[in-house]
Amino acid sequence: MNTLKRIMVGLDLTEMDDTLISYTAFLCSISEIEKVYFIHAEKSLDIPAEVLKGIPNGMAADEKIRVAMEEKIYSYFGPxxxxxxxxQVVEGSPLKELLHWSKEKQIDMVVVGRKFHLRGSGVLAQKILRSGRVSVLFVPENEDPILNHIMVSVDFSEYSLMALDRILHSALTRPEVRITCLHVYEVPTGYITLGISYEDFDERMKGFARDKFEQVLARFPELRDRATLRLVKQENEDDVGELIVVEAKRARADMLVIGAKGKSAAALFVLGSVTEKILRHNDDMPMIVYKKEKEELGFLDALLGND
Known part of the structure; x- marks a missing residue:
C-alpha cells in the first residue's frame, strides 16, 4: 500500500528552493510518487507595465516566474x-493558496522548507501544519538527500501508531531503511506511595513499554525484522521535545516522524504540545508530521470560505 502518491512543494523563489527541489527529486527517485506539484504563491501579480518592460515576448509576470521555476526544477529531474x-504560479496569500490547492489536488503531503540562516522567517511552514489537515514534511536548508534510517516517536497512542503505519506503508520506506521506534518515558512521582523503589519502578516502566512494543510488532509484523525500540527516560527538568530531537541525532537518523494530534475549531492554530516542542528544537533534520485528515476538515473549509 502506497500512501504517498501526490505531494505538493511550496517554493518561495529563494535559495531554499534548490534544497527543496533536490530533496523532492531524491524522494521521487527512491519511491513511486506519482505526481509532484510545485507551487509558488504571489500576493499580487498585478505588476505595473513599466516594471515588465524588457520581458521577452511580452510574457506575463506569472508566466515568466513559471518558466524560471521550470528551468530550475528540470535541472534536478531527469527527462x-x-x-x-x-x-503552478498563483496569486493570493501563500498560506491560503497552499491549503486550497492541497485540498483541490488531493495532496497526501506538503513539502516545505525549514529555514535557519537563509532569508525568510519560515513561519509559513508552521502555519500550514497548524491550519491544515494535510501532513507536512519539513526539509531543513542545505539538507543532503539521504534516507537510510528513520526514527518514529512512539508513545503508543493512536496518533503515534498512525504515524508508524503511514511511514511503514509509504513509498519512502524501502526494505533496507532501518526504523527506530523512540519511546520517551518517565517515572511518576507517585511511586513513593506504592512502597517500591525508584529503580524498581523504572524497570516496571521499561517493561511496560517493551510489552506495548510487542503489541505493535504483532499489529505490524513486517516491522519485526527491521525495527528496534529505543527507550529514553525523561527526567523532570528535561524538555521532551528537545530530548526526542537529541536522541534522533544521537542515533544518526536521517528523518524524524511524529503523529500530531489535531485540534477542533475551538483551539485553532494549536498543535499538541510535544509536536510544538519538537518543532522548536529541530532545525536541521527532515521531519514528517502526520495528521489525521478528517480532524481538521471543518476548520480548513471555514478558512477557505467553503460551505
Whole structure:
C-alpha cells in the first residue's frame, strides 16, 4: 500500500528552493510518487507595465516566474521524471493558496522548507501544519538527500501508531531503511506511595513499554525484522521535545516522524504540545508530521470560505 502518491512543494523563489527541489527529486527517485506539484504563491501579480518592460515576448509576470521555476526544477529531474511534475504560479496569500490547492489536488503531503540562516522567517511552514489537515514534511536548508534510517516517536497512542503505519506503508520506506521506534518515558512521582523503589519502578516502566512494543510488532509484523525500540527516560527538568530531537541525532537518523494530534475549531492554530516542542528544537533534520485528515476538515473549509 502506497500512501504517498501526490505531494505538493511550496517554493518561495529563494535559495531554499534548490534544497527543496533536490530533496523532492531524491524522494521521487527512491519511491513511486506519482505526481509532484510545485507551487509558488504571489500576493499580487498585478505588476505595473513599466516594471515588465524588457520581458521577452511580452510574457506575463506569472508566466515568466513559471518558466524560471521550470528551468530550475528540470535541472534536478531527469527527462523520465518530468512527466510527473506540474508547476503552478498563483496569486493570493501563500498560506491560503497552499491549503486550497492541497485540498483541490488531493495532496497526501506538503513539502516545505525549514529555514535557519537563509532569508525568510519560515513561519509559513508552521502555519500550514497548524491550519491544515494535510501532513507536512519539513526539509531543513542545505539538507543532503539521504534516507537510510528513520526514527518514529512512539508513545503508543493512536496518533503515534498512525504515524508508524503511514511511514511503514509509504513509498519512502524501502526494505533496507532501518526504523527506530523512540519511546520517551518517565517515572511518576507517585511511586513513593506504592512502597517500591525508584529503580524498581523504572524497570516496571521499561517493561511496560517493551510489552506495548510487542503489541505493535504483532499489529505490524513486517516491522519485526527491521525495527528496534529505543527507550529514553525523561527526567523532570528535561524538555521532551528537545530530548526526542537529541536522541534522533544521537542515533544518526536521517528523518524524524511524529503523529500530531489535531485540534477542533475551538483551539485553532494549536498543535499538541510535544509536536510544538519538537518543532522548536529541530532545525536541521527532515521531519514528517502526520495528521489525521478528517480532524481538521471543518476548520480548513471555514478558512477557505467553503460551505
Amino acid at each position: 523520465e521524471q518530468r512527466s510527473k511534475v506540474e508547476v
